[in-house]
Amino acid sequence: MRLSLDLSTQYGGFTLAAAGTFDLAGVTALFGPSGAGKSTILHAIAGFRPGLGQVEVNGERWQDATTMRPAHCRPVGTVFQTGRLFDHLTIMGNLRFAAKRADRDGPQITPDMAIEALGIADLTQRDPTTLSGGERQRVAIARALLTRPRLLLMDEPLGALDRRAKAALLPLIASLPERFQIPVIFVSHQLEEITQIASRMIALRDGRFVGDGPLSQMIETLDPMVSGRFEAGALLTGKATRHEATYAMQAIDLGGAEIWMPARSPLSPGQDVRVRLRARDVSVALSKVKGISIRNQVPVTITSIAPEDGAFAEITLDLAGQTLRARSTRLSVSELGLEPGMQVVALVKSVALDRRLS
Amino acid sequence: MQDVWQGIIEAAGLVLSGDPALMEIIALSLRVTGTAVVIACLIGMPLGALLAVGRFPGRGTLILLTNALMGLPPVVVGLLVYMMLSNAGPLGILGLLYTPTAMIIAQAVLVTPIIAALSRQVLASMLQEYSEMLRAMGASRVETALTLLRDARFALITVALAGLGRAIAEVGAVLIVGGNINHATRVMTTAIALETSKGNLALALGLGMVLIAIAVAVNAALMAVGRNPAHA
Numbered sequence A: 001m002r003l004s005l006d007l008s009t010q011y012g013g014f015t016l017a018a019a020g021t022f023d024l025a026g027v028t029a030l031f032g033p034s035g036a037g038k039s040t041i042l043h044a045i046a047g048f049r050p051g052l053g054q055v056e057v058n059g060e061r062w063q064d065a066t067t068m069r070p071a072h073c074r075p076v077g078t079v080f081q082t083g084r085l086f087d088h089l090t091i092m093g094n095l096r097f098a099a100k101r102a103d104r105d106g107p108q109i110t111p112d113m114a115i116e117a118l119g120i121a122d123l124t125q126r127d128p129t130t131l132s133g134g135e136r137q138r139v140a141i142a143r144a145l146l147t148r149p150r151l152l153l154m155d156e157p158l159g160a161l162d163r164r165a166k167a168a169l170l171p172l173i174a175s176l177p178e179r180f181q182i183p184v185i186f187v188s189h190q191l192e193e194i195t196q197i198a199s200r201m202i203a204l205r206d207g208r209f210v211g212d213g214p215l216s217q218m219i220e221t222l223d224p225m226v227s228g229r230f231e232a233g234a235l236l237t238g239k240a241t242r243h244e245a246t247y248a249m250q251a252i253d254l255g256g257a258e259i260w261m262p263a264r265s266p267l268s269p270g271q272d273v274r275v276r277l278r279a280r281d282v283s284v285a286l287s288k289v290k291g292i293s294i295r296n297q298v299p300v301t302i303t304s305i306a307p308e309d310g311a312f313a314e315i316t317l318d319l320a321g322q323t324l325r326a327r328s329t330r331l332s333v334s335e336l337g338l339e340p341g342m343q344v345v346a347l348v349k350s351v352a353l354d355r356r357l358s
Numbered sequence B: 001m002q003d004v005w006q007g008i009i010e011a012a013g014l015v016l017s018g019d020p021a022l023m024e025i026i027a028l029s030l031r032v033t034g035t036a037v038v039i040a041c042l043i044g045m046p047l048g049a050l051l052a053v054g055r056f057p058g059r060g061t062l063i064l065l066t067n068a069l070m071g072l073p074p075v076v077v078g079l080l081v082y083m084m085l086s087n088a089g090p091l092g093i094l095g096l097l098y099t100p101t102a103m104i105i106a107q108a109v110l111v112t113p114i115i116a117a118l119s120r121q122v123l124a125s126m127l128q129e130y131s132e133m134l135r136a137m138g139a140s141r142v143e144t145a146l147t148l149l150r151d152a153r154f155a156l157i158t159v160a161l162a163g164l165g166r167a168i169a170e171v172g173a174v175l176i177v178g179g180n181i182n183h184a185t186r187v188m189t190t191a192i193a194l195e196t197s198k199g200n201l202a203l204a205l206g207l208g209m210v211l212i213a214i215a216v217a218v219n220a221a222l223m224a225v226g227r228n229p230a231h232a
Helices: A038-046 A091-100 A111-118 A133-146 A163-180 A191-197 A215-221 A330-336 B002-017 B020-053 B059-069 B074-085 B100-137 B141-151 B153-169 B172-178 B188-198 B201-227
Strands: A002-011 A014-023 A027-031 A053-057 A060-063 A076-079 A151-155 A184-188 A200-205 A208-214 A233-244 A249-253 A258-262 A272-278 A282-285 A296-307 A312-319 A322-329 A343-348 A354-357
Touching (some): A027 A038, A027 A163, A038 A053, A038 A076, A038 B100, A076 B100, A091 A133, A111 A133, A133 A163, A163 A191, A191 A215, A200 A215, A215 A233, A233 A258, A258 A296, A272 A322, A312 A330, A322 A330, B020 B100, B020 B141, B020 B153, B020 B188, B074 B172, B100 B141, B100 B153, B100 B172, B172 B188, B188 B201
Parallel strands (some): A027 A184, A027 A200, A076 A151
Antiparallel strands (some): A002 A014, A053 A060, A233 A249, A233 A272, A272 A354, A296 A343
């Protein structure tokens, strides 16, 4: 699916001037700090913002200066930050409310399919008021699917949930595109959420698109200034191997090198795992270090060293074909005599590892 | 001081013994006000929904008007309804003046703007939350209004109880159009006014106690509906 946007508006001190064309497949994260305009853009795609500019999907003009296709005539399903379920209907009633209004020509998604996908079979006869936040969001997602959309829009759907509910919902959301053959746009300012489920990322800052592409590439190259909270890093892909239950540690094979990360429950051996490593959490040593608490010591090759203004330098490392970034100081680079092509050891604390299941 | 205490004791006796005259007045009060509030809800709530959901010319003026009419003085309502129902008035032929029906009409006129304005507020804030979702689902304005009315049912009970409290306590309108006729149109508030002027403090106080008890009960019901988190 090809999405083409040319949106502009101004209110308060905020200026939106976002134009770009994006190929949507899998989960595409619309990422940026709070106030960057993410929700505004999502609402424009959904059809809630007339007069905001141009929205075109697969060559079909959904809105521009003179035309406006109403929200219910667009083949999109929207999930809001809070569930917005009707309290006077049971869960099944809420689902039927959407199913009755489904797009006949859309993907043939039945209530049974949506209920199964979201794991809400036990909830169908309950009242929305008796549900937890996570359960309400599951129902809201099922309801959005039942309108039979060709594109699913999610506006910070996990924003109001606690960690456990988030952890339970993320894999479910990640599975939706393949399961129902529809792309998802997932708005979030939480990089932890995005690294776990997105395959692509569109980055937004101050009302402008500042980059888009595959997630791993975006994580590596995204300007740290896109967001105060974002930090440059790298996404590594590996396979789960053994689990050390006594210490709640999981080993990951990164193609020759093994690293350890915290994990209460074991991952199934052979399972693909993605970990995000922030550049500041990676150090470089000339050889393996003994008598140190850092567990992960991985042999790597320096591919480049980029000194920055001021004290810092960013070192790019090659780990069996995968890229790793280390943030260091120019002083360290000089003292250790680091140069591209050198064989060194990357040091990573286990506690610095973010996990992504796929 | 002696009189006051004696009055209170006598009043309590009247209430507790279920004095027939007292019971008749209470029953009529409840019937008149209850009917008036039901009618006011039937008109006011759909009107509130229309004002919350609809987009039509004159909507702003209507909202302003219902809000302003919330503070309508009961005696003015009584006067207007009296003019409509009196022999010289356009509806005089119906012969309703000085009947409980006239009192019901007056109280319904008094309470309808309150119900309409409060319902509109409740539904408008609810619409703010749901409008995008309802638009995405392609719900029509009528469907939207009906859905919101159903979803807001507990908040609307609160609105109805607010109307009930207002109607049962007013005296001006029912006095003018009902006439405070014994065994016909005498309700609690008009009876209190009359008995007080006659110096019959015991009956007036007894009615006052019942009126306060009803007010307390209505407010307790309001709190119960408002506090239940499932219905908030």
